[in-house]
Amino acid sequence: MSKGRLDPTAFLLRCRRAYATAPSPKRPRPATAPKQTPPLRQIRDNVELYEENTVVRNYRSHQDVPGKVADNLRKMLELDERMRRPREDLNDLQTLMYRKKGDRDDIITRMKSLKLGIEEMEFEHAALDADAQAMALSLPNLTSSETPTNGEPRLHSYINYDPENPPSYDSSADHALIGEKLKLIDFTSASTTSGWGFYYLLNEAALLEQALVQYALSVALKHGWSVATPPSLVYSHMAAACGFQPRDQNDEQQIWQVAQAEKDVGKPTRSLAATAEIPLAGMYAGKPIREEDLPVKLVGPSRCFRAEAGARGVDTRGLYRVHEFTKVEMFAWTNSPSISDGLPKEALWPKDSTEVFDEMVGIQTEILESLGLPCRVLEMPSSDLGASAYRKIDIEAIFPSRKGKDGGWGELTSVSICTDYQSRRLDTRILEASGSRKKFPHTVNGTAMAVPRVLAAILENGWREKEGCVVIPEVLRRYIGGMETIGVGGKDWSALTKI
Template sequence: MSKGRLDPRTFLLRCRRAYATAPAPKRERPATAPNQTPPLRQIRDNVELYGENTVVRNYRNHRDVPRKIADNLRKMNELNERLKGPREEYNNLQALLYRKESDQDDIIPRMKTLKLGIDELQFEHGVLDAHARAMALSLPNLTSSQTPTNNEPRLQSYINYNPENPPSYDSSADHALIGEKLKLIDFASASTATGWGFYYLLNEAALLEQALVQYALSVALKHGWSVATPPSLVYSHMADACGFQPRDQNDEQQIWQVAQTGKDVVKPPRSLAATAEIPLAGMYAGKAIREEDLPVKLVGPSRCFRAEAGARGVDTKGLYRVHEFTKVEMFAWTNSPPARDGIPEEEVWTKYATEVFDEMVGIQTEILESLGLPCRVLEMPSSDLGASAYRKIDIEAMFPSRKAKDGGWGEVTSVSICTDYQSRRLDTRILEANATRKKFPHTVNGTAIAVPRVLAAILENGWREKEGCVVIPEVLRRYMSGMETISSRGKDWSALTKI
């Protein structure tokens, strides 16, 4: 054993201690998973900022992670300095080895000794690097200065609603009761067939679902978005990369895991997509987008699956919080500032993403306004942001049946800027001419229509108790063969053959 070197047992024990302090990955990533590039230098140079961010994002268990990352990077630099001498000596000996006059009996043992020392230092460097990357990937995104940090959303505006003269509602304006009365929704049969949190949409409600999808697509297409229908099954590491991860191991999961049975099944685990955001983001995983093609804006309908359908009480009633639903999602990749180690000013950092973000909010507003739904627009607080979101706006509609909770308001759409959080984890790059460093696009995602909630809001806001019917929003009637109301009277479907 050379002087100053650790014996193998001591070295392995130190490595195990180093690994023990690293956040445990949710699941092992397969070899086919995209490369991940966390912003290690940004974290090292902004330890205080990242540490404070974990607090406002309710990741308090990660408060010391940025400092540990900086310590690891410092130790890695020290190891690089220690490696310079042995590497230079090794290269010089290797050059001497090929000279005829060299004494190989003396050179080769010296090279072997040097190689052992170099390998040991490189292995220690690799442990520190893997540890730093794992810790960095466990951190949430940074937070916009426009995001409230007091746990309360900030009201931006109202849609179809005057708080000084709020609308009045019939006491029976409850979509679960209306759905049963008008034979539109069957929860009982679904609970028998599949379980709690599932439902059948029947008759006009089934048509209304398709009408909402078609209308939302038409609005997005009118604004220049391209349509895509994504798969509903994704590799689980794709969901992780998009930020669908709990704040700690005790948090409840939202993702349905899909079991794969059979002998010798060695496949990457798959999940049912909680939102089309995941498979849409995966379209460019491991790929580069030409800078001149940005922004790339996609809108797509899909089925969504949520394993956790909400707490007991008012949220478990009806369609508001369910396990499976149809949604039309918007997803975009935008340009980003020039690649560098520091964090640019916010206006520069999110310039391109904010343009698409505002466009998404405009599309959401147009859809909900034309549906006649009373809504409010909220800037959401940091405690409500998922791991990937840098900034988030929700639009909530009025649900008379939820008056006992949040005054009747309930989320129907959401839009988030995710900066380069997702693209770094999915290895989605920007292809620039004469680029010397990797540049990652910023991603933005938002709901065009979450069908069950909007459908429920239409039933409750369109309910006319005296007439025993629901008024269908005018913009949807073209997709329902001109149908104006839904009632319990005899249903004549012959007119729908014109669709």
Template structure:
């Protein structure tokens, strides 16, 4: 292997972690075992203005020049391919002639040696440019649905258990932190000593309530045909980056906690604590092909989740709303997708395969929150609020009386996203078609079935009966708590 080729390969490894606008998660070398990534280069090349506009509405302003750079590099790569075609053809012909000659072959060898250095230089230049182009393309966020607001504000879709003309009235003590301390359910001070700020102990009925919420959410999802999985909480950092967990620029807060490595593990792939079960669930079919007949594959799983950015915005510094570690039940699905195309298919065709599962997810979320008796609103989230992988996102927010001074009391409790083929292209998850072909990349959809701390907090605040000094437990949860109807003073 020539020195130029070795240098190009070395550059390929470096550039995977050098692009300044990507997350620190992607600054570590991807191991040879990592899924091969397949950015849609031709689509970006042929739709530069669309992708430029998309970076603006997604608040990826530092990436606005990336689509044009990708297109320019694609043209340079095509030019290099053209320049290499002649020498490659000549080398091939010389090799044929040399193989068929029984006599002196030295003149063939001399001609090949004369051609090889310039071709090696072109090949190294192409490999370097191709690596840079792929790295740039992978840093771009997903495209955005026409359903998604682009003015920075969410669009109200509907309410659950809530009439804006006749909103519920709450007492001044309807604060889950106060209620939890009064009833012996929450202990933040001990957790701050044991683990630091952003951690908590759930005690007595609150600990039972956590398990009840998990079991209830799983039962609703299973009723709708979802299979249960129990995923790991430790994942490779490059898997998290492939799922789209990356900030918009280097100054953005980090969501993922990386696990420290000892000196003996130097050079091995770094690991992170999963911020959501979405990451390990997505990894189940990394570098695999799913038979078309099995689609959609729908999984629901409970896991512990870890968020490094808890409280970074400085507004949720009290209680369970924003914490470092929590239990969550997550839904994740792989769906079919349109036939492979180099262009942009009509959106109605593009999303019809994943929209059905997406709507089912939102329906499951609505059923769970409705049966818990929580006042909620359903929002179509704006483009600036979408993570890198999301094409479209719907959030459901519950009413928290303790948050009345911010966001009018509303706070997110579930989210659902269509990610089209963004994740599958980075995880190399394909569809094995009936014909035996596996060219298509699956679409992925994810959604929260139950974010325990927030829902638990909402139940404490909405179920609080100030006169009696107790919390009424939603009827659907009582069977999971030994028939307990209320949580009263100890």
């Protein structure tokens, strides 16, 4: 066999390899899906950095992926070089044919031989490229220098809380018990109707849900954010592009997949959105954002659905971890450093997205401080970051009912910088004044209000056992007719006429 020609067995193996890296026929990536552009050359030129990143991000099963990506790119360059001369020879033969010089039959025979060799190498090149892209897309985002890598969060500050003089609570300060006593929450009926992990909010609790949404929106609007109400059903490939995918096949999946009828098998699957982050990110999928319009900042309420609610216990009791809930989400696109494939200092400290990130933390702090909830602000460790996050801050509140876990602290909000991880997978680019669309914007997302957890925190921290009532935070009272407490003197709905 001539040099440069593939052995038939090797050729067959590569065919199978290309097929294995293609989208599953049961869950295809449609032609209309956004083009994905992983940073292949960044990975190739920074293999050691990406390998170390898989370790600190708890992606140890992916530790050899950066090296494999680099190997594939090297082989692709070698193939490009091997194809250069045969392509030149083919062009020369085509010129001879056009000028009708030489033996026509001999030229055709030589052209067919060259084309076959080139096609085999092109196929091998395409298989290597598809394999490299699939591997690169499986890697998590890089990690900020601000992020702890020792597995422990770092305390930033406290909100409404003095560690030297912590608040004391009544033994009955448990939102599940309070909700049952005051007829605010019904878990039993929801368990019969929908299963464990669901709930009914009743009476004042149902009103507080709407009040919390309206209050969170009002604060974000005051800071210049625009409102959007996104859909709750998304294509599964959109959720994966946003980083909602397990680290490996043994990881628990957060996303709820929607079943398909037999007649629809082979069509793109849909999922219930685990967070409005997914449909909001999709607003600019496959579309450019004008550089002069950045940052684009949206806030929106939605219903969210989580398939994983964890094992039963203190972490999942009551409203703390449920399958369906209302949340107000903030999502933004910002400008990015003027780079294509390198990793200068600016890429590891993104100025514009950090400014929006800090603004989101400020909005979260303002909301929780005004609700009177005792909280702490934490810089989360690398092992706690999802695939898309480059940096993440959580704000946790004290839940007396959770005193047996994490000292009673439980997450209320989070905010994450995702750099260009999501925009590369959604083909969202920046349209510069010059007309160039090379750059990918950075994305930032954060919770303005996760209703069930905040409601639970309000019930527990506002509970007054002697009076048998819950004190409603003052900033919410105007949304519920001026009510100040829940549970004193029975229910007086006449105040609701003032809304």
